Amino acid sequence: MILDGRELSKKINSEIKQKIEGYCEKHQDSKPGLGVIIVGDRKDSLVYVNMKRKKCEEVGIESKVIQLSANSSTENILGIVKIFNSDPTVHGILVQLPLPRHVNEETVLSAVDIDKDVDGFHASNMGNLAMERRTPLFTPCTPLGCLRLIDEYKIPLQGKNVVVIGKSNIVGLPISLMMMKRNATVTVCNVHTEGLQEITQRADIIVSACGQARMVRGDWVKEGVVVIDIGINHIQDPEHPDKPEKKKMVGDIHYEEVSEKASHITPVPGGVGPMTVAMLMENTYRAFIRQERN
Amino acid sequence: MILDGRELSKKINSEIKQKIEGYCEKHQDSKPGLGVIIVGDRKDSLVYVNMKRKKCEEVGIESKVIQLSANSSTENILGIVKIFNSDPTVHGILVQLPLPRHVNEETVLSAVDIDKDVDGFHASNMGNLAMERRTPLFTPCTPLGCLRLIDEYKIPLQGKNVVVIGKSNIVGLPISLMMMKRNATVTVCNVHTEGLQEITQRADIIVSACGQARMVRGDWVKEGVVVIDIGINHIQDPEHPDKPEKKKMVGDIHYEEVSEKASHITPVPGGVGPMTVAMLMENTYRAFIRQERN
Numbered sequence: 143m144i145l146d147g148r149e150l151s152k153k154i155n156s157e158i159k160q161k162i163e164g165y166c167e168k169h170q171d172s173k174p175g176l177g178v179i180i181v182g183d184r185k186d187s188l189v190y191v192n193m194k195r196k197k198c199e200e201v202g203i204e205s206k207v208i209q210l211s212a213n214s215s216t217e218n219i220l221g222i223v224k225i226f227n228s229d230p231t232v233h234g235i236l237v238q239l240p241l242p243r244h245v246n247e248e249t250v251l252s253a254v255d256i257d258k259d260v261d262g263f264h265a266s267n268m269g270n271l272a273m274e275r276r277t278p279l280f281t282p283c284t285p286l287g288c289l290r291l292i293d294e295y296k297i298p299l300q301g302k303n304v305v306v307i308g309k310s311n312i313v314g315l316p317i318s319l320m321m322m323k324r325n326a327t328v329t330v331c332n333v334h335t336e337g338l339q340e341i342t343q344r345a346d347i348i349v350s351a352c353g354q355a356r357m358v359r360g361d362w363v364k365e366g367v368v369v370i371d372i373g374i375n376h377i378q379d380p381e382h383p384d385k386p387e388k389k390k391m392v393g394d395i396h397y398e399e400v401s402e403k404a405s406h407i408t409p410v411p412g413g414v415g416p417m418t419v420a421m422l423m424e425n426t427y428r429a430f431i432r433q434e435r436n
Numbered sequence: 437m438i439l440d441g442r443e444l445s446k447k448i449n450s451e452i453k454q455k456i457e458g459y460c461e462k463h464q465d466s467k468p469g470l471g472v473i474i475v476g477d478r479k480d481s482l483v484y485v486n487m488k489r490k491k492c493e494e495v496g497i498e499s500k501v502i503q504l505s506a507n508s509s510t511e512n513i514l515g516i517v518k519i520f521n522s523d524p525t526v527h528g529i530l531v532q533l534p535l536p537r538h539v540n541e542e543t544v545l546s547a548v549d550i551d552k553d554v555d556g557f558h559a560s561n562m563g564n565l566a567m568e569r570r571t572p573l574f575t576p577c578t579p580l581g582c583l584r585l586i587d588e589y590k591i592p593l594q595g596k597n598v599v600v601i602g603k604s605n606i607v608g609l610p611i612s613l614m615m616m617k618r619n620a621t622v623t624v625c626n627v628h629t630e631g632l633q634e635i636t637q638r639a640d641i642i643v644s645a646c647g648q649a650r651m652v653r654g655d656w657v658k659e660g661v662v663v664i665d666i667g668i669n670h671i672q673d674p675e676h677p678d679k680p681e682k683k684k685m686v687g688d689i690h691y692e693e694v695s696e697k698a699s700h701i702t703p704v705p706g707g708v709g710p711m712t713v714a715m716l717m718e719n720t721y722r723a724f725i726r727q728e729r730n
Binding site: 247248264265266267268269270271272273274275276300301303309310311315318319322325327328329330331332333334335336341 | 541542558559560561562563564565566567568569570594595597603604605609612613616619621622623624625626627628629630635
């Protein structure tokens, strides 16, 4: 069974759109706003920012995208963060990652007003995500989207063996923390893990966010596994082996092989990707409502 | 081989003592101070606080212990935290956990000035402990003590299968995060975990912090395993089965059985316990020096 992120995200986005319309009818001067900062011109980042910008427009969120050159200093980026922090028409702030290597990412992300931290990457949001009996103001969009998909299909987590491949700050780590909080038995793997194939073979649920195209093969998984594929990799299109310019987007999972055995699987594209954008819309809407009430 | 926390902690404590003496000779008016808040009169908490108080005296840290009655309100506890926050002779603040159920633990711990958070339980310290390329100001004492012991005996972590039993905010969670950061493959188990015995059998390193006396038996582990036992449980002393008042302190690990197979093991008592106290001394000393320099 396909975990259809495209379908679920449509439903969520249209609900947010309705809520925003309803709110804005009653409060004529108010409208949710998202401030986006992108540094440099990485092609993938530009694509993502563009998708987010379009979705904002669709659901009724005003977006302000500020693009800085790749050689911008940490101070200059901080300056934009501060402008967004004090701009009452900006309710959520998104710093598109990764930042260029010379930029101090921690300094930039920590400067985002915690009430506008719709990406959930502020240290105190991450700490509250990690700790039992704590709730962060905002949860990172990609892992939140995965959980929402899992819950939509009523896949139980408590007591299940969950294997997470990758431990990045933006995906692998927060999804591991969320799975732990839901009482799954979580194994977090990384590039140094030995015997990864045997570990995935024991998993009830596999979450992959390692950026290795089609790494997880059919014989890496057991019958009935649930597979969440967060990888986005661009490979030579196998249908056009003679045209190097023809690329195909694939995940970390070898979809054709693994879908034969999986009970549930996310496709790439159309799985986690649209859920990430929908969760950003939801987080921005929530930030807006919180700030309106204060 | 026994991982001797008593011995290592002595070494660390004596180094801290020397450093404090050296500093205080040069700066006559300065002395590190620790403020401790204990709410209620749980016997175990009183024992721990007393141990910490004595160790402070031994190494040259001034301690102020404030004991509040078990029925104290969150507001009253907050009041003491604020007094310690603004007291320039208090460089570290420790709120002895657990707090009584009616107290909002999050509110209390979040109120501790992050520069004095020597227990490392502030959300932003925990978030920075979790995230790659981030460093918390302070790391929780018990997991820090475990890591220090592991490093002292030159036990490698990268690529090793580490199984953590328990996911509490104060021990299981932070040690899991620290092991992840050191590139171990970490499996975090909880009370809902199925097949725990098979999971521990595959572990290169077992860290237990679940509070179940002698739960991990000899046949739960493989030959050559490294075992860190954080459990502190009081059971009827088997040598005095007829005297219910005679108690014996044991860990989560069945020491006699598991030590037959382990390459390294921490005893209870004398393993992690004294390391926790030593790390509190070290964190308090570090807080003192940081505040002196600002």
